[in-house]
Amino acid sequence: MSLMIYDFEKPIAELEEKLSELQSLSEKTPETLAEIANLREKLLETKKNIYGNLTAWQRVQLARHIARPRSLDYINAIFTDWTELHGDRKFADDPAVVCGLAHFENIPVAVVGQQKGKDTRENLRRNFGMMHPEGYRKALRIMKLADKFSFPIIVFIDTPGAYPGIGAEERGQAEAIAYNIKEMFTLQVPIIVVIIGEGASGGALGVGLGDVVLMMENAWYCVISPEGCASILWRDRAMAPQSAEALKLTANDLLELKVIDEIIPEPLGGAHRDPEVAFQNVYKALSSHLQRLMQKSVDQLINERFKKYRQIGVFITRQDNSKNFSDKSALSAAAKKDEQSRG
Amino acid sequence: MVWFRKKKYTVLEAPQKKDRIPDGLWHKCENCLNILYKKDFEANFKVCPKCNYHQRLTCWERIDLLIDKGTFVEDNVDIYPADPLGFVDSKPYSQRLEEAQKKTELADAVVTGSGTINGYRVEIAVMDFRFIGGSMGSVVGEKVTRSFEHALEHNLPVIAVCTSGGARMQEGILSLMQMAKTSIAVARLNEARIPYITVLTHPTTAGVMASFASLGDVVIAEPNALIGFAGPRVIQQTINQILPKGFQLSEFVCEHGFIDIVVHRKELKKTLSTLLSFFTKTSPV
Numbered sequence: 001m002s003l004m005i006y007d008f009e010k011p012i013a014e015l016e017e018k019l020s021e022l023q024s025l026s027e028k029t030p031e032t033l034a035e036i037a038n039l040r041e042k043l044l045e046t047k048k049n050i051y052g053n054l055t056a057w058q059r060v061q062l063a064r065h066i067a068r069p070r071s072l073d074y075i076n077a078i079f080t081d082w083t084e085l086h087g088d089r090k091f092a093d094d095p096a097v098v099c100g101l102a103h104f105e106n107i108p109v110a111v112v113g114q115q116k117g118k119d120t121r122e123n124l125r126r127n128f129g130m131m132h133p134e135g136y137r138k139a140l141r142i143m144k145l146a147d148k149f150s151f152p153i154i155v156f157i158d159t160p161g162a163y164p165g166i167g168a169e170e171r172g173q174a175e176a177i178a179y180n181i182k183e184m185f186t187l188q189v190p191i192i193v194v195i196i197g198e199g200a201s202g203g204a205l206g207v208g209l210g211d212v213v214l215m216m217e218n219a220w221y222c223v224i225s226p227e228g229c230a231s232i233l234w235r236d237r238a239m240a241p242q243s244a245e246a247l248k249l250t251a252n253d254l255l256e257l258k259v260i261d262e263i264i265p266e267p268l269g270g271a272h273r274d275p276e277v278a279f280q281n282v283y284k285a286l287s288s289h290l291q292r293l294m295q296k297s298v299d300q301l302i303n304e305r306f307k308k309y310r311q312i313g314v315f316i317t318r319q320d321n322s323k324n325f326s327d328k329s330a331l332s333a334a335a336k337k338d339e340q341s342r343g
Numbered sequence: 344m345v346w347f348r349k350k351k352y353t354v355l356e357a358p359q360k361k362d363r364i365p366d367g368l369w370h371k372c373e374n375c376l377n378i379l380y381k382k383d384f385e386a387n388f389k390v391c392p393k394c395n396y397h398q399r400l401t402c403w404e405r406i407d408l409l410i411d412k413g414t415f416v417e418d419n420v421d422i423y424p425a426d427p428l429g430f431v432d433s434k435p436y437s438q439r440l441e442e443a444q445k446k447t448e449l450a451d452a453v454v455t456g457s458g459t460i461n462g463y464r465v466e467i468a469v470m471d472f473r474f475i476g477g478s479m480g481s482v483v484g485e486k487v488t489r490s491f492e493h494a495l496e497h498n499l500p501v502i503a504v505c506t507s508g509g510a511r512m513q514e515g516i517l518s519l520m521q522m523a524k525t526s527i528a529v530a531r532l533n534e535a536r537i538p539y540i541t542v543l544t545h546p547t548t549a550g551v552m553a554s555f556a557s558l559g560d561v562v563i564a565e566p567n568a569l570i571g572f573a574g575p576r577v578i579q580q581t582i583n584q585i586l587p588k589g590f591q592l593s594e595f596v597c598e599h600g601f602i603d604i605v606v607h608r609k610e611l612k613k614t615l616s617t618l619l620s621f622f623t624k625t626s627p628v
Contacts, residue, residue, distance in 0.1 A: 162573075164572070164581050166578065166584075166587070166590070171599070172557075174552035174557050174571060175601050178522075178526055178552070178556075178557035179558065181554065182526040182558055183530075185526070202550060202572070222519070223511075223516060233512065233513075247430075306527060309524050310488070312520040312524060313521060314425050314517060315422050315482045316422070316423040316424070317422060318421055
């Protein structure tokens with residue numbers, strides 16, 4: 001297999017190599033055939049063992065795999081008549097995000113996808129999927145177009161973050177993201193967000209407000225990248241595996257925290273090992289959610305969107321307003337006593 | 344006999360005790376290092392008269408500065424932070440919270456309430472940088488949102504005084520979602536045509552800047568405040584270039600069109616009340 005593999009995948013790669021060696025033998029004695037069968041079983045078991053017990057950091061690595069399907073791969077596989085529309089009509093066209101119109105099961109939809117490259121050259125052109133303000137403004141322009149003509153919106157998230165550069169700051173990166181979040185809330189059409197790879201911080205949320213948020217099994221979504229968090233809190237980027245664990249950024253964690261609505265399963269070992277299966281799974285999920293959302297009235301849609309985000313957050317409501325911060329155990333005692341309220 | 348015999352060791356004499364300078368009489372400007380008479384410094388709203396450096400204010404000093412005496416009523420006082428992820432880095436998040444609460448006597452990094460500004464009734468949310476860098480976690484998000492909702496209910500103009508390093512990492516994705524929650528709260532203010540003014544103070548960056556701080560109908564900033572999305576260090580590391588002078592300071596951001604007015608602290612209250620006079624139909628109480 002020519003796929004790039006990570007350290008934790010080495011036992012699998014070794015078995016695969018042995019297997020292909022045996023299979024390429026021209027003369028197969030009954031012993032070799034038995035050996036092949038044996039190896040196959042062992043391979044499956046090892047795969048299940050490794051991929052079934054991935055750590056948060058291993059999932060982050062899978063989410064970043066260079067061969068992982070990108071937004072355009074999903075778009076080409078799932079939609080028909082894909083027509084890309086360029087530019088924010090204000091400043092420029094940002095290649096880090098692709099926007100356009102397409103048909104999904106004969107329904108016209110608007111699509112926004114953060115686009116990473118497949119190789120270094122494309123990555124440089126796409127800025128590794130890191131958007132500039134003009135990217136956020138382009139996305140909003142297409143989403144407003146969808147709003148005007150009542151097209152549902154489908155967003156694919158895959159970014160290591162909004163681009164931190166001089167031009168981005170000069171053109172108001174923060175304002176572009178804030179304005180997008182605010183405006184996406186008011187759109188009167190269904191919005192489905194699918195996190196297919198990396199979902200880093202405001203860079204993801206800037207196009208990521210949705211009625212339904214779906215997440216691929218090995219994607220990650222968090223307020224900061226594990227490296228960023230490690231370098232700030234641990235003062236050492238090498239602590240990224242620890243911070244990935246602490247940040248609770250995997251699909252399972254986010255489902256538990258009720259930030260996402262559903263996990264889309266991936267083929268064993270990640271979407272890049274069998275992209276067709278990944279496309280199928282995303283297609284199925286989109287289809288069922290879109291049908292459901294399109295039956296809702298605008299009021300109901302916005303109302304539920306409001307409720308969805310209004311209730312996120314965990315804090316303690318304490319009735320005794322004694323501000324006794326000198327009591328060391330105040331917080332922990334209160335945490336134990338009082339009900340941790342959600343929203 | 345040796346005339347000048349070398350002493351075997353040098354004896355240092357204890358320095359004579361000088362008259363003690365009483366504590367708290369002088370203040371050293373953090374920026375230009377000039378020594379200032381503290382009373383003058385405080386009379387100048389903690390702005391250095393020599394270099395115009397606006398020293399950070401605590402939320403209570405800010406409320407004193409902006410809100411008419413005796414009119415401030417704090418709300419949302421029953422909300423306290425939790426540790427939803429059980430986050431531990433060099434120390435547990437719960438311990439960080441306890442230390443910050445002890446140091447600042449605040450529940451979290453924002454205080455909300457209502458009061459009057461030169462007679463105009465407003466709802467105000469004031470952030471405090473001392474509390475874990477003014478970072479926004481669930482409590483800041485919730486209190487800001489409730490404060491905006493209170494304004495919506497009582498038809499009050501809203502002022503948000505921001506100072507923050509961004510979202511609170513220790514609450515992971517939940518802190519990111521507070522950006523959505525607060526921005527949606529602003530969308531609802533817009534819908535109801537309730538005036539919303541933000542005041543950006545040093546520093547306002549990342550998660551807070553990329554949500555409710557950017558979204559004011561009028562955006563005011565104090566001079567020389569660091570305002571932006573990514574921190575200067577991150578940008579420098581990414582692009583590997585020296586950043587231009589004044590990059591991401593209020594005046595720079597104003598020049599690029601993302602701030603309406605840069606206002607000196609001593610003019611801030613007056614500017615706010617003038618703005619309020621345009622937006623509110625009722626005359627001051």
